[in-house]
Amino acid sequence: MSTKHKEAGITPIQGEAVISSEKLSAEKTNDAELIPINTGTTSLEHEFEHELDVTEDDLLEAKAAAAAMSLDDVVKLMKNVRKIHERDPNFPHQVLLRIDDFLNNDDVLSNPEKHSKLIYEMKVEGSLITNNSPYAEVRAVVDNKDDPSMPVSTVRAWTIGVFFSIFLSFVNQLFSVRQPPIVIDSNVAQLLAFPLGKAWEKWMPAASFSILGTKIHLNPGRFNKKEHMLIAIMANTAKILPYTTYLIWSQVLPMYFNQQYARSFGYQILISLSTNFVGYGLAGMVRRFVVYPAYCMWPASLVTIALNAALHDEKESTVLGPFKRIYTMSRFRFFLWAFGAMFIYFWFPNYLFQALTYFSWMTWIAPNNANLTTLCGFQKGTGMFNPWPTFDWNVMMFDALDPLMVPWFSTVNRTIGMWLTGLVILAIYYSNTWNTGYMQINSNRTYDHFGALYNVSSVVSPQGLFDRQKYIDYSAPYISAAMATVYGAFFGIYTCTVVHVALFHRYEIMTGFRSVWATLRRSKSGGASDDGEYMDAHSRLMQKYREVPVWWYMGTLVVAAALGFAGVGAWPTYTTLGVVPYGVLLALVFVIPVGIVKSMTGIEVSLNVLAEFIGGMIVPGNALAMNYFKTYGYVTCAQAMGFVNDLKVAHYLKLPPRVTFSGQMIATLISTFVSIGVLSFQIDIPGVCTAEAPMRFTCPAQNSYFTSSVLWGTIGPVKVFSHKGQYAPLLLGFPLGAITPVIFWGLMKWRPRSRWVRQVHPVALWYGGVFWVPYSFSYAWPAVPVAWLSWIYIKSRFLAFWSKYNFVLSASFSAAIAISGIVMLFSVQWVGATVEWWGNTQPYIGCEGIACTLKSLAPGERFYPWWNGNQTLAP
Numbered sequence: 018m019s020t021k022h023k024e025a026g027i028t029p030i031q032g033e034a035v036i037s038s039e040k041l042s043a044e045k046t047n048d049a050e051l052i053p054i055n056t057g058t059t060s061l062e063h064e065f066e067h068e069l070d071v072t073e074d075d076l077l078e079a080k081a082a083a084a085a086m087s088l089d090d091v092v093k094l095m096k097n098v099r100k101i102h103e104r105d106p107n108f109p110h111q112v113l114l115r116i117d118d119f120l121n122n123d124d125v126l127s128n129p130e131k132h133s134k135l136i137y138e139m140k141v142e143g144s145l146i147t148n149n150s151p152y153a154e155v156r157a158v159v160d161n162k163d164d165p166s167m168p169v170s171t172v173r174a175w176t177i178g179v180f181f182s183i184f185l186s187f188v189n190q191l192f193s194v195r196q197p198p199i200v201i202d203s204n205v206a207q208l209l210a211f212p213l214g215k216a217w218e219k220w221m222p223a224a225s226f227s228i229l230g231t232k233i234h235l236n237p238g239r240f241n242k243k244e245h246m247l248i249a250i251m252a253n254t255a256k257i258l259p260y261t262t263y264l265i266w267s268q269v270l271p272m273y274f275n276q277q278y279a280r281s282f283g284y285q286i287l288i289s290l291s292t293n294f295v296g297y298g299l300a301g302m303v304r305r306f307v308v309y310p311a312y313c314m315w316p317a318s319l320v321t322i323a324l325n326a327a328l329h330d331e332k333e334s335t336v337l338g339p340f341k342r343i344y345t346m347s348r349f350r351f352f353l354w355a356f357g358a359m360f361i362y363f364w365f366p367n368y369l370f371q372a373l374t375y376f377s378w379m380t381w382i383a384p385n386n387a388n389l390t391t392l393c394g395f396q397k398g399t400g401m402f403n404p405w406p407t408f409d410w411n412v413m414m415f416d417a418l419d420p421l422m423v424p425w426f427s428t429v430n431r432t433i434g435m436w437l438t439g440l441v442i443l444a445i446y447y448s449n450t451w452n453t454g455y456m457q458i459n460s461n462r463t464y465d466h467f468g469a470l471y472n473v474s475s476v477v478s479p480q481g482l483f484d485r486q487k488y489i490d491y492s493a494p495y496i497s498a499a500m501a502t503v504y505g506a507f508f509g510i511y512t513c514t515v516v517h518v519a520l521f522h523r524y525e526i527m528t529g530f531r532s533v534w535a536t537l538r539r540s541k542s543g544g545a546s547d548d549g550e551y552m553d554a555h556s557r558l559m560q561k562y563r564e565v566p567v568w569w570y571m572g573t574l575v576v577a578a579a580l581g582f583a584g585v586g587a588w589p590t591y592t593t594l595g596v597v598p599y600g601v602l603l604a605l606v607f608v609i610p611v612g613i614v615k616s617m618t619g620i621e622v623s624l625n626v627l628a629e630f631i632g633g634m635i636v637p638g639n640a641l642a643m644n645y646f647k648t649y650g651y652v653t654c655a656q657a658m659g660f661v662n663d664l665k666v667a668h669y670l671k672l673p674p675r676v677t678f679s680g681q682m683i684a685t686l687i688s689t690f691v692s693i694g695v696l697s698f699q700i701d702i703p704g705v706c707t708a709e710a711p712m713r714f715t716c717p718a719q720n721s722y723f724t725s726s727v728l729w730g731t732i733g734p735v736k737v738f739s740h741k742g743q744y745a746p747l748l749l750g751f752p753l754g755a756i757t758p759v760i761f762w763g764l765m766k767w768r769p770r771s772r773w774v775r776q777v778h779p780v781a782l783w784y785g786g787v788f789w790v791p792y793s794f795s796y797a798w799p800a801v802p803v804a805w806l807s808w809i810y811i812k813s814r815f816l817a818f819w820s821k822y823n824f825v826l827s828a829s830f831s832a833a834i835a836i837s838g839i840v841m842l843f844s845v846q847w848v849g850a851t852v853e854w855w856g857n858t859q860p861y862i863g864c865e866g867i868a869c870t871l872k873s874l875a876p877g878e879r880f881y882p883w884w885n886g887n888q889t890l891a892p
Contacts (some may be wrong), residue, residue: 033267043219069142070109070153072817082148083140088129091136095120097551098151101528104521104765105312106426107152107617110772112142115732117770125800144463148554151312153812154424155669157820158323161554163671165561168237170676173217174244174567179687180213180681181206181248182255184690189251190258190695194706194716199842204324204828205835206252207245211328214240214248242329246670247680249321250663254684257659258692259289263722264644269700272707273476273723274641278588280700285693287584290650291577293689294600296656297681298574299608300664301567303657306609308664309887311553313616316423320831323824324667327352338818339811351822352829357832359410366409368841369852374409375860377795384863387735387871391446391458396860397868399459399499400795401439413800416788420800421827423619425808426776430622432797433784441792446498451743452880453498454871455622460584461500461721461790465492466572466879468870483638492879494728494737499789501747506786507626508750509757511607513783514622517608517758526609528630556667562673569678574601585645592642599635600649603628608654612661620784621658625651629729632737636730643730754783 069076095116102108119125119139125132145151147858159560192199221236259868268279278284307313327348338344346354366373377395379402380386390398395406398636413420422426445451446458455468463471476488496504518526581597597640605622615621632646660681665675699705700715706716728737756778768774785797812819851857863869874880 023665026258028564041841053561058684062326066477069112069138069145070816072153072156073144074817075145075149075156077147079141079148082135082144086140086143089848091139091143092120092126092549094147095139098143100145100524101310101312101551103769104775104779105617106776107154107312107314107424109151109153110775113138114770116142136671140722147551150553150555151311153816153820154316154319158319158326158824159555159669161558163561165557165671167243168234168743168762169243169247169672170679171237171244172233172235173214173221173237173240174247175683177210177213177217177339177692178248178251178684179797181210181252182687183691185252185256186258187695189256190262190692192698193258193497194332194715194719196713198718199839200835201839202831202835203249204254204321204832205839207249207324208328208832210245210248210252210835211240214245226468229706235472242325243670243672245329246322246325246666247458247672247676249325250666250672250677251680251684253321253612253659253663254681255688257293257656257685257688259293259689260648261285261292262692263290264288264641264717264718265696266700266706266716267644267723267726268641268837270706271297276477276589276641277704279426279589280697282582282586282697285696286689287580287587289689289693290686292652293577293578293685293886294573295577295581296604296660297685298570298577299604299653299657299788300599300660301565301573302614303661304534304606304664305613307616307661307669309532310525310529311551311556313613313665314524315352315616315662316427316619317417318582318662318666319824320419320422320827323348323458324352324828324832325670326398327825329827336815336817336821338815344818344821347660348821348825352825354476355547355826355829357831359830360837363409363411363837364841365832366407367411368845370856372856372859374407374412375865376405376407377403377860377865379403380472380863380865381859385442385867385869385872390864390869391871393795394865396460396865397457398793398797398864399439399442400793401436401443403795403798405799406795407799409598410830413803414831415792415796417621418619418800419827419831421807422824423832424780425804426617427620427781428800428804429776430778430781430783431450431726431788435783435797436766436785436787437792438506438786438789442498442502442789445501445557449872450498451501452495453501455874455880456495456870457868458497458871459499459793460497460868461503461788463646463724464495464497464843466495466881467492468874468880471724472730473724473731477640477727477731482640484732488732493743494732494827496744497790501744503787503789504744505747505750506628506631506783506789508748509831510783510787511624511627511754512751513754513757514607514610514614514780516755517779518613520612520762525613529609531873543571551858555671558671559668559674563675565674565678573682576673581649583856590641591639592644592645593636596632596636596642596645597649599630600646600651601653603631603650604653604657608657610652612658614780615658616661616665618778618781621655621788622780622784623651624654627651629725629732633729634736637733638663638736640726640730642725647729805870836877844847 060214073077077852099116099120101112102113102847115135115138117624118802119132121136127133129136150156150159188199188201217236218238218240224235226233226235265285267273268276288680300489333345333347335343335345353769368397375395377393377400379393380390380395380398383389392398392401393403394400395403400406416431438573442458449455452466456464461471465471471492471494475491476484478484535558578601582594585592588592593797603624607622610766611622611624613670627641628647628650632643632650635646636642663681664674664677667674702711702714704710705714708715710716736742738748740743761774761777761779764774764777765771788797806820812823
C-alpha cells in the first residue's frame with residue numbers, strides 16, 4: 018500500500034481492479050475520496066458485500082462508477098435516498114444505518130480523511146443505486162443495460178401474442194363456471210410461446226413487405242426477450258376476464274334474477290368494454306407514483322422476468338452455494354430440472370395421494386372430535402395448531418404470495434396477522450357470539466336462523482328488489498365466526514392502508530405530484546422525473562423511448578365511462594347512471610395507496626367489500642345497482658393494479674411504452690369479445706349452474722356472486738351493520754385499522770434504528786385477517802419456513818446463488834403446477850377416474866368431511882333473533 022493511502026486511512030478491499038495513481042490524482046477529489054487499491058486477499062471484501070447486500074459482480078461494476086462521484090454528490094444523493102427509503106422495509110437495514118452515520122456525522126465533511134471507509138462505502142452504494150437498483154432481488158433478474166436496436170414490435174410477436182390472447186380468454190372463460198375452475202396463467206403462456214417463437218425463427222422465410230412505406234420483416238431473426246415479454250404482457254392482459262360476466266350470469270339465469278334483456282349482445286359488450294378499459298385511465302395517471310420510482314419493485318413482476326431470463330440466458334456463470342459447492346448450471350437448465358420435478362411431484366398431492374395436501378394428521382387421531390378439528394383441522398377447522406399441515410407447494414400460494422417471490426417481511430407479517438385474527442375467531446366461536454356456535458367455524462356461506470344455508474330468493478321480489486315482508490317472514494342472515502372476523506379485518510385494512518401510506522410514504526407521494534406538475538408545466542416526455550427523486554438506471558434507459566401521453570389514458574377512461582353510461586341507461590337496469598362516476602371515484606381515492614403497498618410488499622388490498630358496503634348504502638334494496646357500483650369501484654382499481662404491474666415489467670425489460678400500451682389495448686379488446694362470445698354460448702347449455710350441469714359447470718363463483726349481491730345489495734349493509742344490526746361491533750375495524758399504523762409510526766420514531774420495527778408492516782398484518790375463509794391457518798404457516806430458508810438463510814450467505822436461482826425456481830414451480838394440473842384435468846379427472854385408497858379418503862373422514870359444530874338445534878328449533886310482525890326490524 019502506498020504511503021499516501023496509509024495517511025488517508027483508506028482500507029484495501031479485496032477483488033478490486035487496480036487503479037493507477039495518475040488516474041486517481043486526476044480526480045477532482047481529496048485524499049479521502051480516493052478509491053482504495055487491491056493489496057491482497059482479506060475477509061473485508063465479503064463483509065463489504067454483505068453490508069451492501071450485493072454480489073461480487075454488481076460490486077465490481079459499482080466500484081468502477083464510484084470513482085467519478087465527489088463527496089458533495091454523495092451527500093446530496095444520500096439525503097434523498099434516506100427520505101425515500103428510511104421507512105422502506107425492502108431497503109437493506111445495515112445500509113440505511115450506514116447512511117444515517119454518514120449524514121449525521123458533521124465530522125465527515127470537516128475531516129473526511131478520518132472517515133475514508135465510510136465515504137467509500139457511500140460512494141459505492143450511491144453508484145449501485147443510480148446505476149442499477151438498490152434491491153438485490155431486482156438486480157438478480159433485471160439487466161441494467163439495454164439494446165434499443167432489439168426488435169420488439171414484430172409480426173412474430175403480434176401474431177403469437179394475438180394467438181395467446183384468444184386462447185387464454187377462450188379457455189379461461191369456458192371453464193370459469195367449472196368446479197374446480199381451469200385457469201391458464203400468463204407464465205404458462207410465456208412458457209408455451211417460447212418454442213413457437215423459436216420455431217418461427219428457424220422455419221419462417223426471411224421475406225419482407227412494406228405497409229405505408231414501413232418495411233416489415235416476416236422473420237426478424239433471433240427470437241428475443243423483448244418480443245417474448247410483449248407476448249407475455251398480452252397474455253397476462255387477456256387472461257383477465259370481464260368482471261361483468263358475473264353480473265350477466267346473475268341477471269339471465271331463471272334461478273337468479275331472470276332478467277332476459279341481459280341476453281342482448283349490445284348490452285353485454287357495452288358494459289364489458291366499459292369495465293375492461295376503465296382501469297387503463299387510472300393506470301396511466303399513477304405511473305409516476307407506482308411504476309417509475311425505484312422503490313416500487315412489484316415482486317410479482319420479478320418472477321415473470323426470471324422466467325424470461327431463464328429461457329433466453331444460457332450462460333453458465335459460476336456461483337458459490339449451499340454445502341460450499343460451486344454451481345455452474347445455467348438458469349435455463351435449472352428451470353427445466355425444477356419444472357420436470359414439480360410436474361411429476363404434483364400428481365401425488367393433487368391426485369394420487371391427497372393426504373399430502375390436507376396433511377391434517379392430528380385430526381386423524383380422533384376424527385369425530387369436534388374440538389380437535391376446530392383447532393387443528395385443515396379444511397373444516399382453523400388449523401391453528403398443526404405444526405406442518407401440507408406437502409403441497411400449491412397450498413402455499415393460496416393468496417398469490419409465493420414465499421420465494423414476495424419479501425420475507427410480507428410473508429411473516431401476513432402469517433402473524435392471520436394467527437392473531439385466528440385467536441379472535443376462536444373467541445367468537447366458543448363464546449357463541451352472534452350464534453356462531455351453530456355454524457361451521459370457518460365458512461364463507463350465509464345461514465338462516467335454522468342453521469341452514471340462506472335462501473336469498475326468499476327475500477326478493479320478482480324484479481330482484483328487497484321485499485320487507487318476505488324478509489320478516491323468513492330470517493335475518495347469519496355468518497360464521499371466521500366470516501365475521503374477515504369483515505372486520507376488511508374494514509380495518511382499508512383505513513390502515515390510507516393512514517399507513519399517508520404516514521410512511523407521504524414524501525414519495527408528494528414527489529410524484531411534483532413530478533406530474535413539472536411534466537405538465539414543461540410538457541416534457543420521458544420516464545421518471547428527477548424533481549426530488551433520484552433516477553435509477555432503468556428510468557434513465559427508458560428515456561430513450563417515446564412515452565405514452567397522459568391524454569391517451571384519459572381518453573380511454575372517458576370512452577370507457579361513456580360506454581358504461583350507455584349500457585346502464587339504455588336497458589331497464591333499475592340503476593342510476595351515477596354508479597359509474599361514484600365507483601371510479603372510489604377507485605381513484607385508493608389506487609395510489611393500494612399501488613404503493615402492492616409494489617413494495619406484493620400484497621394487494623381488494624376493494625370488493627368496501628365497494629359492496631358503500632354501494633349497498635347508496636342504493637339500498639337494489640342488488641343490481643350495487644353490483645354496478647361494486648364493478649366500477651372494485652374492478653377499476655384491481656384492473657389498474659394488473660395493468661400497472663405489466664407497465665413495470667415493460668419498464669424493467671425496456672419495452673417501448675407505446676408498444677406496451679398497444680399490446681395491452683389489443684389484448685383487452687380481444688379478450689372482451691372472445692369472453693362475451695363464449696358466455697353467450699354457455700348461457701344456453703342445458704342445466705348450466707345447477708347440480709345436474711354437464712362437465713361440472715355448476716358455477717360456484719357465480720353462485721357466491723349472486724348470494725353476495727343479495728346480501729349486500731338487496732338486504733343491504735344497513736340492516737346488518739347499523740346500530741340495530743347484530744354485526745355492528747365489526748365496524749370497530751375502521752378505527753382500529755386507522756390506529757394501527759399510527760402506533761407503529763410512533764415506534765419507528767422511538768426506535769428509528771431498530772431492524773425489527775422496520776420489518777413490521779401494519780397493512781400486511783391486517784391482510785392476514787382477510788384470507789381466513791375458506792382458507793385456514795394451515796395454508797399460511799408452511800410458507801414461513803420456506804421464506805426464511807430463501808430470504809434469510811440462503812440470501813444472507815450465498816447471495817450470488819440466491820440471485821441466480823431463487824426467482825427461476827418460483828417461476829418453474831408455478832408453471833409446472835399449472836401445466837401438470839391441466840394435463841391431469843383433461844386426462845384422468847375429465848373421465849372421472851379416481852384412485853380409492855387410504856391416502857385419498859383419510860383427509861375427508863369425520864369432522865373434516867362433514868363439519869361438526871359447537872352447538873346443535875333440535876328439529877324445528879331456531880336461534881335468536883328471528884323476525885315476525887311484532888318485532889323491530891333493523892332499517
